[in-house]
Amino acid sequence: KNEVEQSPQNLTAQEGEFITINCSYSVGISALHWLQQHPGGGIVSLFMLSSGKKKHGRLIATINIQEKHSSLHITASHPRDSAVYICAVDGGSQGNLIFGKGTKLSVKP
């Protein structure tokens, strides 16, 4: 069983739709990260959170430590949001992250 599970694996949306990507984990963590990877591109950190909610522009990340679950929301989605979104948790030793397999999002105009 993977320690970090993301759902859905693939997601297609129409421009303007509200999008939710989920992440569940089974290990104790000190923080959870949401990352973004555009096709052929590098990986960019979107959020790091250990409790509650964070917002940056149209992106919102929430975490429920008791339920070991986090969500990434995108409001008013746009084709440029098309990317792979990766959840990772700080649960390993020496600051190592444990990664989910990613959610591939495609936003159609």
Place this chain on the structure above:
Amino acid sequence: DAGITQSPRHKVTETGTPVTLRCHQTENHRYMYWYRQDPGHGLRLIHYSYGVKDTDKGEVSDGYSVSRSKTEDFLLTLESATSSQTSVYFCAIRPGGGTEAFFGQGTRLTVV
């Protein structure tokens, strides 16, 4: 943007040859990591470093070695490349545990 550079960005090499990938940072961060990214898998840790000359193995370390002789450079060496090592390799840096991670642009390695 965090100062982290990977080189080369693309490489094609033959089976059995040694290959070295370089990760260079200008942030003076303590922790450096090498990951590989393959379809159907999340990023998997190959090796990491928690200081100069301090390194340790990750979950997929077989066939790889690393060195860190300076804070800013973390080298990943494939002693004798195999086709199973065809992958995209990412370097990451962090000031410490529980801090934001910064990733390089990746190196696409093809072993033929």
